Amino acid sequence: MGSLVFLALLLGVMYFILIRPQQRQMKEQQARIRSLEAGMIVVTNSGIHGAIAEVEDKVIWLEVAPEIELKISKGAVAEIVTDEDDDENDDEGADDLAAGDADA
Template structure:
């Protein structure tokens, strides 16, 4: 039992424990984490930010008479515009009020007949 402890104390230091290699070893350990973050940024975060900008621009460009689809799937024509709400005519004489953010898509003119 005492002999094996003596051999362990006399063993040479493990490879890669030099002061110069220690700093490089820490950086190379962080490299996979940095690469994963970069991949997630370009695959998920950046396209989502682009879609948000496009949706915001579409919401700001809404005008009376535009034919729109809501997040609930309703198709109608904008009859009144407010700061945060929009009135949509979904049938002759039937108007509903929704939030501007609930408008998902502006349809081409003539979609509603």
């Protein structure tokens, strides 16, 4: 009887450690996909940065350079870049360049 209680407790702990976080991540990904609209700056799972030119049912057209658009799955969007994120990345890049120039 004690081993049965231990097994049930172990399954409960595994549920909260493994399954619940995964469900939360799926809900966040679905919300992110639903919120996509033209003009947003995004990063894909493969690391491609671009602006959304057009949103269709299951795909988006991502402008990666002037007049160059890629057709990608909505599920491939890993992150929506905000202005604050972009500013932080620009500042970090400038610091790295300045440090590299000092070494030369």
